[in-house]
Amino acid sequence: MARRYDSRTTIFSPEGRLYQVEYAMEAISHAGAAVGVLSQEGVVLAAEKKIISKLLETAKSTEKMYAIDQHVACAVAGITADANILIGRARITAQRYFYTYQEPIPVEQLVQRLCDLKQGYTQFGGLRPFGVSFLFAGWDRHHGFQLYQSDPSGNYGGWKATAIGANSTAAQSILKTDYQDDISLRDALKLTVKVLGKTMDSAQLTSEKLEFATLSFVKPELLGFHQLSSEELNALLQECGYVATSSEEA
């Protein structure tokens, strides 16, 4: 039954579903997980890398975390090539806003614009939707630190803690139990480690499989998007009780 109504994005099925959008979300549910946790001191973004090879130039390649502007960054789950297009658009949007107003774009507006773009791909043009979900971490003077999640349908929501990608439901339920509103940035990092440790398929957590980053004030008035180095990540994993040996996986 579904077969007849799923090959075009621009039509509903008789049950009122958009199959192409659902299939896009299905693609994302197989992708490497990404987790975000909001603290009053900053936002933590963490992700599981799926592509591991000792031939990869890990120092120069990042497949999960991207800075969009000085005050906004994102983590990605889904088709990396699709994500790159959207991140490019987000960066242009952010600079255009700054060019017009000489002020950084409020985070929610950036997310909204990107989501409006994604929505277009579910309604007209006959093109498939983007197979990416995002976690946006940002700060602005209106709402302080914020965390947003968006998906291929173009919907978005503001979150205190959330997860996307593989095993995101399991991750979400752990976050629901363990998250506290007044969590510190350091504790948010540790909570993220715990969540990933419990929900990732692989046996143990090592720094090569993960990308961790924080968005916070490194100095008063100076926001920094800091991707943890492997030393820092290993130290964090050790603090959380994970053995920080680097295992080689081809």
Added chain:
Amino acid sequence: MDSVIALVGKDFVLSAADTSNARSVIVMKDDVDKIMELDSHKTLAMGGEPGDFVQFTEYIQKNLHLYEFQTGLQLSTHAVANFIRGELARLIREAPVLANLLLGGFDAISGPSLYYIDYLGTLEKLDHTAQGYASFFILGTLDRYYQRDITLEQGIELMKRCIQQLSKRFVINQKNFIMKVVDKDGVRQVNFE
């Protein structure tokens, strides 16, 4: 030709503009309000070509209102100044708009600020200035008597002094002026007495 004057005090911006619309030797209207309220805490005093400056400032005002409805936020004075400047800078080479503006605003975080914007897209943040022929006469007066952190009463007295100078030395008789102040409580008209 329009006279527009503005100054920044310790916690307010005071703007004054003449109220006449004259062509050649005829005064067509003598109660024109040339100080537009862009939003709850911003005034835009305008001079130049009557059709242009009304059209353009209304366009700016409606864009700001749209922004407020779309986002639930109000832009800062700095952002609005740069937005206006960007539009004039674009238009000067496409379809010039003869609007010379003084933007005054009060922001909760940064307090009062005043921006000089002319029809070419010049933008300067200043604490006392004027547009139009008035500037030839009273920039000197302002330089002589203006101090940072003046009170509203002192600001009003200074404006009156400027307007007196104009009526003494400027050949065009501008009988009436309108004065508005922006502070933390918003925009309101100020009486001369």
